Amino acid sequence: MTLVAPSHRPTLQEELKGLPSRSRWVAIAILALLALAAAVTLLRGSTEDGTRTVVREPIAFNLRYPDAMQRVKDDNLFHLQREGLDEFIVEPLALPEYRGDVGGLLPVEGSRQVEALKQRFPQLELVEEGKVRINRAAGYSLVFRASRSPRLYGRLVLLPEPVPGSRRGVKLLMLATPEGGADKARDVGTNGLLKTPYRSFRFGTEGP
Incomplete structure (x- = not known):
């Protein structure tokens, strides 16, 4: 019974059969090397680069960050920096009492956080805001221009703990310059090295 349609012939097996024995084995060896190279490339693409870190208290979370970013020891829950280029800061988020879905709050x-940011960045201009989801956690993103001269852009993500009724969470503050990969405000967290800790952030101690 014919399993291969005529339009798909000749098959690889048929092509190899037409070759002299020595050439056929050389072709098979080359194909095997190509398959091995493809497998190695796929494996590398699926390997998580950088350093994985776990913070357990006061709220548990984990993330990865590129080796080029330096961890800063300060009062923040977590702080990464490339001086003069970009920063990634995790701060605690304490929400007021609310009813219903936290998304409405x-x-x-x-709005309250924007006013607080203006104390730090007097030239702050809000560019856009809206809902965002990081892995399985729903949050709210504020994208802003912190300064025009020098150019500095930022993104603040309010990320409540994905537990019904919880008033705890984190604030992810990201800052970047054009040299740090942000040519515009919307690039913060989507371009450059900040993308790794932002996209890999997860509540809890278990990674993906």
Whole structure:
């Protein structure tokens, strides 16, 4: 019974059969090397680069970050920096009492956070805001221009702990310059090295 349609012939097996014995074995060896190279490339692509870290208290989370970023020891829950280029800061988030879904509270809390940011960045201009999801956690993102001269852009993500009724969470503050990969405000966390800790952030101690 014919299993291969005529339009798909000749098959690789048929092509190899037409070769002299020595050439056939050389072709098979080359194909095997190509398959091995493809497997290695796929494996490398699926390997997580950088350093994985776990923070357990006061709220558990884990993430990965590139080796080029340096961890800063300060009062923040977690702080990464490339001086003069970019920063990734994890701060605690404490929400007021609320009823219903926490998503309805986040835009209000976002407005309060913008006012707080203006104390740090007097030239702050809000570019966009809206819902965001990081892995399985729903949050709220505020994208802003912190300064025009020198150019500095930022993103603040309010990320409540994905537990019904919880008032705890984290604030992910990301700052980047054009040299750090942010040519515009929306690039913060989506381009450059900040993308790794931002996209890999997870509550709890277990990674993906």
